[in-house]
Amino acid sequence: EDQVTQSPEALRLQEGESSSLNCSYTVSGLRGLFWYRQDPGKGPEFLFTLYSAGEEKEKERLKATLTKKESFLHITAPKPEDSATYLCAVQANTGNQFYFGTGTSLTVIP
Amino acid sequence: GAVVSQHPSWVICKSGTSVKIECRSLDFQATTMFWYRQFPKQSLMLMATSNEGSKATYEQGVEKDKFLINHASLTLSTLTVTSAHPEDSSFYICSAALALETQYFGPGTRLLVL
Numbered sequence: 001e002d003q004v005t006q007s008p009e010a011l012r013l014q015e016g017e018s019s020s021l022n023c024s025y026t027v028s029g030l031r032g033l034f035w036y037r038q039d040p041g042k043g044p045e046f047l048f049t050l051y052s053a054g055e056e057k058e059k060e061r062l063k064a065t066l067t068k069k070e071s072f073l074h075i076t077a078p079k080p081e082d083s084a085t086y087l088c089a090v091q092a093n094t095g096n097q098f099y100f101g102t103g104t105s106l107t108v109i110p
Numbered sequence: 111g112a113v114v115s116q117h118p119s120w121v122i123c124k125s126g127t128s129v130k131i132e133c134r135s136l137d138f139q140a141t142t143m144f145w146y147r148q149f150p151k152q153s154l155m156l157m158a159t160s161n162e163g164s165k166a167t168y169e170q171g172v173e174k175d176k177f178l179i180n181h182a183s184l185t186l187s188t189l190t191v192t193s194a195h196p197e198d199s200s201f202y203i204c205s206a207a208l209a210l211e212t213q214y215f216g217p218g219t220r221l222l223v224l
Binding site: 032034036041042043044045046049087089096097098100101102103 | 159
């Protein structure tokens with residue numbers, strides 16, 4: 001069964017304190033792994049797509065990496081405006097459907 | 111690029127009425143659109159997948175007669191909540207995708223049924 005697990009559920013960081021969010025997945029053939037950011041009361045905002053193990057993508061203070069079993073979203077020197085819920089989703093190569101994790105709620109304290 | 115809009119952004123209605131939510135891809139043609147529901151502090155729950163010009167595919171447990179989906183063009187999909195009841199109150203989010211590519215999400219519609 002295709003499954004996505006994110007950890008931790010919640011993370012509080014001091015401003016400037018780097019950390020990583022984890023997304024573990026099991027899928028019968030990975031087409032893509034996606035990271036989104038969601039602010040309260042808004043739709044998810046697309047961040048990255050990763051397609052194969054070893055792939056890395058960066059955007060400002062965020063860097064996403066992918067292995068055959070998990071993905072990490074590294075946050076370097078976070079700022080309060082990085083506070084949000086970060087969602088991970090995987091798409092199997094057997095269909096269109098995305099399988100979402102439950103998200104990591106990140107709070108960055110000034 | 112890849113902007114998806116939803117209308118309305120919020121709606122309050124009386125129990126028993128029907129509510130229509132529109133989802134538009136503004137700068138690309140979406141072959142597939144998805145409708146999700148999200149409860150407070152929970153992740154997205156896929157309700158249905160729709161391809162332009164064909165019937166929507168509903169997830170298990172989602173009543174197709176209650177949640178009517180129409181995907182008449184490559185840029186517009188609508189979700190109609192028929193005979194809404196308080197338990198239908200939720201945050202409804204659509205997404206649009208080109209072929210098998212990344213899903214881009216709308217800003218969501220908050221529905222409150224009194």
